[in-house]
Amino acid sequence: MMTKHALPTWRPSAWGKALASSGDWQLALHEEIVTLTIGGVAIASSVEDFHSVTVTRGLFWSQIELQVGERVSRLRGIRSKDAAAFEYAFTASRQSLQLRQLIAEFDAAAHQATLWLNGFTVALTEHMQTTGWITTEFSTEWADRKTAVGFSHLLDDKALHPYIAVQPVDIVNTIARWAEDVHDVVARENQTYLESETEECREFLDNVESSPLTPEQTRAVICFDNRMLVVAAAGSGKTSTMVAKAGYALHRNLIPADKILMLAFNSAAAKQLQQRTRDRLSPLGLNAEQVVARTFHAFGLDVIGQATGKKPSLAPWLEGGKDIEQLGLIVDRLRATDVMFRSEWDFFRAVLARDYPDDDGTKANANEGFQTSRGETVKSAGERMIADWLFFNGVDYIYEKRYEIETVDSEHVQYRPDFYYPAINAYHEHWAIDAEGLSPFDGYLESVAWKRKIHHTNRTTLLETTMSELWSGRDLTRLGAELTQRGISLQPDADRLAVGQKPVENALLLGTFRSFLIHAKSNCLTDEQLSVRLAELAHGPVRYRDASFLRLFAAIRREWDEKLAADDCIDFEDMLTLSAQHLEDGDWVSPYDLVMVDEFQDASFARARLARALVATPGRYLFAVGDDWQSINRFAGADVSVMTGFEGWFGPSDIMRLERTFRFSQSIADVSSAFVMQNPVQIVKSVVSSTAEYAPTVGIMTVEVDNAVAAAIRHRLTTLHSHVANGAIPSVPGRKLSVLVLGRYRHQSSYLDGCKHLRDLLDISFMTIHASKGGEADYIVIPGLVSGKWGFPSTIPNDPVLRLAMPAAEEFPKAEERRLFYVALTRARRSVLLVTIDKRESRFVMELIRDQGVLRTNAIGELLPSIVCPRCGRGFMVERTSKRGPFLSCRRYPRCKTALSLDGSPSVPVVKPVVGYRKPFTPYRRNR
Numbered sequence: 001m002m003t004k005h006a007l008p009t010w011r012p013s014a015w016g017k018a019l020a021s022s023g024d025w026q027l028a029l030h031e032e033i034v035t036l037t038i039g040g041v042a043i044a045s046s047v048e049d050f051h052s053v054t055v056t057r058g059l060f061w062s063q064i065e066l067q068v069g070e071r072v073s074r075l076r077g078i079r080s081k082d083a084a085a086f087e088y089a090f091t092a093s094r095q096s097l098q099l100r101q102l103i104a105e106f107d108a109a110a111h112q113a114t115l116w117l118n119g120f121t122v123a124l125t126e127h128m129q130t131t132g133w134i135t136t137e138f139s140t141e142w143a144d145r146k147t148a149v150g151f152s153h154l155l156d157d158k159a160l161h162p163y164i165a166v167q168p169v170d171i172v173n174t175i176a177r178w179a180e181d182v183h184d185v186v187a188r189e190n191q192t193y194l195e196s197e198t199e200e201c202r203e204f205l206d207n208v209e210s211s212p213l214t215p216e217q218t219r220a221v222i223c224f225d226n227r228m229l230v231v232a233a234a235g236s237g238k239t240s241t242m243v244a245k246a247g248y249a250l251h252r253n254l255i256p257a258d259k260i261l262m263l264a265f266n267s268a269a270a271k272q273l274q275q276r277t278r279d280r281l282s283p284l285g286l287n288a289e290q291v292v293a294r295t296f297h298a299f300g301l302d303v304i305g306q307a308t309g310k311k312p313s314l315a316p317w318l319e320g321g322k323d324i325e326q327l328g329l330i331v332d333r334l335r336a337t338d339v340m341f342r343s344e345w346d347f348f349r350a351v352l353a354r355d356y357p358d359d360d361g362t363k364a365n366a367n368e369g370f371q372t373s374r375g376e377t378v379k380s381a382g383e384r385m386i387a388d389w390l391f392f393n394g395v396d397y398i399y400e401k402r403y404e405i406e407t408v409d410s411e412h413v414q415y416r417p418d419f420y421y422p423a424i425n426a427y428h429e430h431w432a433i434d435a436e437g438l439s440p441f442d443g444y445l446e447s448v449a450w451k452r453k454i455h456h457t458n459r460t461t462l463l464e465t466t467m468s469e470l471w472s473g474r475d476l477t478r479l480g481a482e483l484t485q486r487g488i489s490l491q492p493d494a495d496r497l498a499v500g501q502k503p504v505e506n507a508l509l510l511g512t513f514r515s516f517l518i519h520a521k522s523n524c525l526t527d528e529q530l531s532v533r534l535a536e537l538a539h540g541p542v543r544y545r546d547a548s549f550l551r552l553f554a555a556i557r558r559e560w561d562e563k564l565a566a567d568d569c570i571d572f573e574d575m576l577t578l579s580a581q582h583l584e585d586g587d588w589v590s591p592y593d594l595v596m597v598d599e600f601q602d603a604s605f606a607r608a609r610l611a612r613a614l615v616a617t618p619g620r621y622l623f624a625v626g627d628d629w630q631s632i633n634r635f636a637g638a639d640v641s642v643m644t645g646f647e648g649w650f651g652p653s654d655i656m657r658l659e660r661t662f663r664f665s666q667s668i669a670d671v672s673s674a675f676v677m678q679n680p681v682q683i684v685k686s687v688v689s690s691t692a693e694y695a696p697t698v699g700i701m702t703v704e705v706d707n708a709v710a711a712a713i714r715h716r717l718t719t720l721h722s723h724v725a726n727g728a729i730p731s732v733p734g735r736k737l738s739v740l741v742l743g744r745y746r747h748q749s750s751y752l753d754g755c756k757h758l759r760d761l762l763d764i765s766f767m768t769i770h771a772s773k774g775g776e777a778d779y780i781v782i783p784g785l786v787s788g789k790w791g792f793p794s795t796i797p798n799d800p801v802l803r804l805a806m807p808a809a810e811e812f813p814k815a816e817e818r819r820l821f822y823v824a825l826t827r828a829r830r831s832v833l834l835v836t837i838d839k840r841e842s843r844f845v846m847e848l849i850r851d852q853g854v855l856r857t858n859a860i861g862e863l864l865p866s867i868v869c870p871r872c873g874r875g876f877m878v879e880r881t882s883k884r885g886p887f888l889s890c891r892r893y894p895r896c897k898t899a900l901s902l903d904g905s906p907s908v909p910v911v912k913p914v915v916g917y918r919k920p921f922t923p924y925r926r927n928r
Contacts (some may be wrong), residue, residue: 012077107811600626
C-alpha cells in the first residue's frame with residue numbers, strides 16, 4: 001500500500017477483521033478529502049473538518065478514531081503499518097491545506113497592509129499640511145486600523161517564512177514599513193516638525209513675550225496634541241506659555257480666535273489672562289480681542305442659560321465670606337428648632353471638632369495616656385470619649401475611684417472601676433470588647449467576668465459600655481438614657497471650658513462644613529453614598545466622630561438646598577455640575593476648539609468634568625497648565641488627584657514639564673523640591689534655576705518667646721536695610737528691594753508693626769500664603785512656624801473628615817499643608833527666613849534641619865546647635881551629664897527618652913545610639 005500524499009483505499013485486514021470483530025469499512029484520502037465508507041454508505045469530509053484523528057496502535061493491528069463534529073467513527077482491524085501510513089498522509093494533507101490557506105490569508109493581508117500604508121502616508125501628509133502637529137487622536141486611530149488589518153501575526157508565523165523570503169520587492173517594502181510602530185513614526189515626524197517650526201517661527205517665539213521662549217516653553221507651544229498637560233514649576237513662566245500657545249494658534253492659522261477659550265479659577269485671574277493675551281498678541285497683529293477668557297463659574301452659568309433658555313441666578317450670599325455667614329444662620333436655625341441637632345452640634349464643637357487623632361501624635365499618645373476635657377489622664381481613647389461626654393453634659397463622676405469593698409487577695413489588687421457616679425451610687429466599666437465579644441488583650445475576658453461577679457455578689461450597680469458599641473454611636477445614647485432613668489439630669493453646655501482647651505471657633509468649624517459641602521456637591525455624593533464611604537473608610541475612634549459629622553452635615557445640606565430653592569438660585573457647584581450635564585447630554589454644542597485651563601492643580605471633579613465635556617468631540621484640544629506641588633485650595637473644592645490622574649480623566653495625553661525657574665536660586669529649588677517630594681504621589685520634577693544665589697538663601701531664626709517675634713523680625717529687616725544702604729547687598733535698578741511677610745493666618749500681619757521707617761529702601765508688605773500664590777518678592781519672611789494652636793502645619797482648616805467627600809482623598813500626612821509651605825518658600829527671589837519659637841518648633845522646621853541641613857540661628861544671627869532627635873524628630877538633642885559622663889538626650893525627656901553618647905568636642909559631636917529600654921504603657925490592666 002502506498003504512503004504518499006494521495007493514496008488508494010485502506011481496509012481492515014482479514015485477520016484484523018476476524019480477531020477484532022471489525023465491521024467492513026473503507027477509508028480513502030485524495031486531495032484533502034477523506035471518504036469513509038461503512039456498509040456501502042460513503043461520507044466525504046475535508047481534512048479541515050476533522051475535529052480529531054486518533055490512532056491507537058497495537059502489536060499487529062490498530063484502531064483509527066475519526067471525529068467530525070459530533071459524529072465519531074471507530075475503525076478497527078487495520079494493520080498497524082497501514083494505520084501509520086494513513087496518519088502520516090492525513091497530517092501531510094492537513095498541513096498542506098493549512099499552508100495554502102495561510103498563503104491566501106497572507107496575500108490578502110499584504111494587499112490590505114499596502115492599502116493601509118498608502119492611506120496612512122496620505123493622511124499623515126494631509127494632516128501635517130493642514131494641522132502640523134500629529135495628534136495622539138490621529139495616531140491612535142491609525143494604530144487601531146493597523147491592528148484590524150491582522151498582518152503582524154502572519155509575519156511571525158514560521159510556516160510562512162519560506163514563502164515570505166521569495167516575495168517580490170513591493171511586498172518586501174510593505175513588510176519593512178509595516179514593522180515600524182505607528183507611534184514611533186509619529187514621534188519622529190513630530191520631532192522633525194518641532195525643529196522646523198522652531199526655526200520658521202523664531203521671530204514670533206522670541207517676541208511673543210518679554211523674553212524669548214525657552215526650549216521647554218517652545219515645545220509646549222508648538223505641540224498641538226489633543227490632550228496636553230504642562231506641569232510647570234514655580235516661576236517657570238506658565239502664563240507666558242499659555243499666552244504664547246494662543247498666539248501660535250493664531251499665528252499659524254490653526255484655530256480662529258473666537259474658537260479659543262481660556263478658563264481661570266477666579267475673576268481676577270481671568271481678567272489678568274485676558275489682558276495679558278491682548279497686550280502681548282495685539283502688537284503682533286493677531287486677533288487677540290476675540291479670544292475668550294472666563295472663570296469656570298461664569299462660563300458654566302452661560303452654558304446653563306444657552307442650554308435651557310433661562311439663565312439661572314447665583315445666590316447673592318455666596319461671595320465675600322457670606323457663604324460661611326449663611327451656613328452659620330442655618331446652624332443657628334437648626335439649633336433653635338431641633339433639640340437633637342443642637343445637642344449633637346454643641347458636643348461636636350466642644351469636644352469632637354478638636355479631638356481628631358492627629359498624625360503627629362499631639363492629640364493623644366497611648367504611651368502617655370489621654371487627656372480629657374476636665375484635665376485628667378485616662379487610659380484609652382474610649383474612656384476619654386466617655387469622660388468628655390460626661391463633662392459636656394454636666395455629669396459628676398470620679399475616675400477610677402476605689403471600689404467600696406476590699407478586693408485584695410493573693411491574685412487580685414484592689415478593684416478600681418473606670419467611672420463612679422456619686423449622685424446615684426453607680427459604677428461604670430468601659431470594656432475593650434469588639435462586636436464579636438472578643439478583646440485584643442490576653443486574660444481580659446476573665447477579668448471582665450471577675451468584675452461582673454464582684455458587682456453581682458455585692459449588689460452594686462454596674463453600667464457597661466463596650467468599645468464596639470461606643471464607636472458605632474449607640475452606647476452614649478444608651479448611657480444617657482440609663483443615667484436619666486436613674487435620676488441624673490443631662491445638662492449639655494457647649495461653652496463649658498476644657499482645661500487648656502476651648503471649643504473650636506464657630507468660623508473654623510463652619511469652614512470645614514462648607515468645604516465638605518463643596519466637595520460633596522462637586523462629586524455628586526448623596527447622603528447614602530457618604531454613609532457607604534463612612535463604613536469603608538472610618539474605623540475605630542474616628543468612626544463615632546465622622547458619623548456625628550455626617551449626621552450634622554445631612555441636616556445642614558438639606559437646609560442649604562432649601563434656601564437655594566426658596567431664593568430661586570443656584571450655588572457655584574450647581575453651576576459646574578449642571579453645565580457639564582448639559583454638555584454631556586448634547587443640550588448645548590460648544591463652539592470652542594481649543595480649551596486652555598490655567599492653574600489646573602486647583603481643579604475639582606466638577607471642573608474636570610466640565611473641561612472633559614468641552615473637548616469630547618473629536619478634533620478638539622485641551623491644554624492644561626498647572627503645578628501639583630502648589631495645589632493648596634482643597635477648602636474651595638480643589639482635588640489634586642484630578643491633575644495627578646490626568647490621563648484617567650482625559651485619555652492618552654502628552655504630559656510635558658516646565659522645569660526651569662526664573663524666580664529663585666538653585667539652593668531654594670533644591671530645598672523646596674526635596675521637601676514637597678516627601679509625598680510620593682506628587683509628580684516628579686527636576687527644577688533647575690537660572691537665577692543667582694544670594695546667601696543665605698534659606699535660614700531659620702529661633703525666638704525665645706512669642707511676644708519677641710515682631711522685634712526679631714524688625715531687627716532682621718533693619719539689618720537688611722543697613723546692608724542695602726551701604727551697598728553690601730545689591731539693589732535692583734528702578735525699584736526698591738521687596739520684602740514679603742507671609743502668614744499662615746491673617747492676624748500675623750501684626751508682626752510688621754514698627755517697620756515703617758524701613759520703607760525708604762524696602763518695599764515691605766504682608767500677605768497670607770494662600771493669597772500669595774502667583775506672587776513673588778526678593779525676600780520672604782515666614783513667621784509662625786510653630787506647633788500647636790495657630791501653628792504651621794495647621795490641623796483644623798483641613799479636617800481629615802474631608803476624605804469622605806473626596807473620591808481620591810490623600811493619605812500622606814499634612815499633604816496640603818506641605819504644599820502650602822512649598823508655595824511660601826518659592827515666592828522668594830533671593831532669600832527665605834523661617835521664624836520659629838524655642839521649644840515649639842514646627843515639624844516642618846525640624847524636617848528641614850534634619851534632612852536638608854538648614855542652619856538655625858537666634859534673633860541676632862548667632863548659630864545654634866541643632867541635632868534633631870533621631871527617634872521622635874520633634875526635639876533637639878541637648879547635652880546632659882550623668883555618673884558615666886556627658887551625653888546627649890532629647891530635650892523632650894522624659895516624654896522621649898532617646899540618648900546618644902558623645903565622643904570628641906561637644907560643639908561638633910560624634911554621636912552613637914545608646915540602647916535603652918522603655919516600659920510600654922498598658923491601656924487596660926487585668927485587675928486594678
